[in-house]
Amino acid sequence: MLSSLILRFGRRDSRLRHTVETVLESVRQRLQAQPLCYGHGTDNAWDEAVAIVLAVSHLPDRKESLREQVSDSQMKDIDSIVEKRVTERLPLPYVLGSCQFMGSTFLVDRGVIIPRSPIGYLLRDWEWITQHEHIASDLKVAKILDLCCGSGCLGILAAKKFKAARVKMIDIDPRAVALSKKNIEKHDLSSRVKVLNRDIRDAPSFLSAADWDLILCNPPYVSVRDMEQLPAEYLHEPEMALAGGLDGLDLFDSIFEISSHLMSPSGVLIGEVGGSQAAFCEKYKTVDLSWPDLYDGGEGVFLLERNALDSHT
Numbered sequence: 384m385l386s387s388l389i390l391r392f393g394r395r396d397s398r399l400r401h402t403v404e405t406v407l408e409s410v411r412q413r414l415q416a417q418p419l420c421y422g423h424g425t426d427n428a429w430d431e432a433v434a435i436v437l438a439v440s441h442l443p444d445r446k447e448s449l450r451e452q453v454s455d456s457q458m459k460d461i462d463s464i465v466e467k468r469v470t471e472r473l474p475l476p477y478v479l480g481s482c483q484f485m486g487s488t489f490l491v492d493r494g495v496i497i498p499r500s501p502i503g504y505l506l507r508d509w510e511w512i513t514q515h516e517h518i519a520s521d522l523k524v525a526k527i528l529d530l531c532c533g534s535g536c537l538g539i540l541a542a543k544k545f546k547a548a549r550v551k552m553i554d555i556d557p558r559a560v561a562l563s564k565k566n567i568e569k570h571d572l573s574s575r576v577k578v579l580n581r582d583i584r585d586a587p588s589f590l591s592a593a594d595w596d597l598i599l600c601n602p603p604y605v606s607v608r609d610m611e612q613l614p615a616e617y618l619h620e621p622e623m624a625l626a627g628g629l630d631g632l633d634l635f636d637s638i639f640e641i642s643s644h645l646m647s648p649s650g651v652l653i654g655e656v657g658g659s660q661a662a663f664c665e666k667y668k669t670v671d672l673s674w675p676d677l678y679d680g681g682e683g684v685f686l687l688e689r690n691a692l693d694s695h696t
């Protein structure tokens with residue numbers, strides 16, 4: 384059976400050529416015609432069309448690529464990717480097996496959540512953050528803990544940002560740990576980045592020293608009510624990575640306790656609570672933390688210094 388893309392343009396012959404530009408527009412229209420939800424690395428049909436066509440054609444993301452030819456076999460590959468995306472509502476990175484996040488490529492696996500946390504660009508813009516937020520000016524980031532690491536994306540980005548730092552990542556899910564190991568190798572960081580298959584709630588028993596300068600934590604935080612309203616794309620991701628109990632806050636008492644035990648005196652926790660921010664603010668109203676401006680999208684990321692935990696725990 385001919386793919387619908389090929390049907391759309393007619394059989395390829397010497398008079399009729401598909402260029403990247405025409406195929407992009409066709410894919411965009413096809414995605415746009417469906418009730419798809421974006422949020423796994425792109426936020427609109429055009430950007431997904433670009434990601435699909437560039438992934439198949441292996442062309443660089445620049446204007447000159449628009450005039451390149453797309454072969455018949457590439458057309459078929461593009462069509463089958465679009466078909467999966469549209470009929471199964473699979474997030475695109477699960478179809479492609481990888482994603483772009485903060486300018487780096489990460490492998491993805493269907494059992495592990497797809498990278499997208501705004502903590503990624505706070506790490507990228509660390510200098511700006513330290514100037515504008517209450518972070519100790521003498522903070523030297525030598526040791527980093529990534530709690531609930533998933534694919535390992537945040538710990539790996541942090542290791543790239545702080546080039547001499549040692550990073551430990553922890554996840555309860557063996558599939559996440561296996562994927563993190565692959566991503567650590569892919570980014571050539573095995574000497575500085577390690578991953579453990581543990582429950583973060585046990586962390587104070589196996590990580591004893593209070594010398595972690597930066598703790599990153601994007602835990603499962605979706606409330607029961609929000610879980611019931613998730614768009615189809617998110618149902619392909621593991622529930623364990625999303626569901627945070629009744630109010631989404633199941634893990635936060637532990638996260639504060641771990642941080643108070645393990646952070647260095649001028650250390651900082653960057654945590655994400657997303658759409659459960661209102662419940663979080665109500666529950667932890669006495670904790671002195673700040674909510675940085677998320678100028679590149681996302682919601683509910685807080686910064687917390689070690690000394691702010693003294694009064695809480």
Ligand SMILES: C[S@@+](CC[C@H](N)C(=O)[O-])C[C@H]1O[C@@H](n2cnc3c(N)ncnc32)[C@H](O)[C@@H]1O
Pocket residue numbers: 496497498499500530531532533534535536537553554555556559581582583584601602603604623624625
């Ligand atoms: C929202 S995902 C975040 C993944 C990754 N940090 C990111 O930003 O893409 C949450 C992760 O927490 C893990 N997780 C859930 N409960 C956990 C626990 N008690 N201890 C350790 N990891 C846990 C899940 O397996 C999942 O990979």
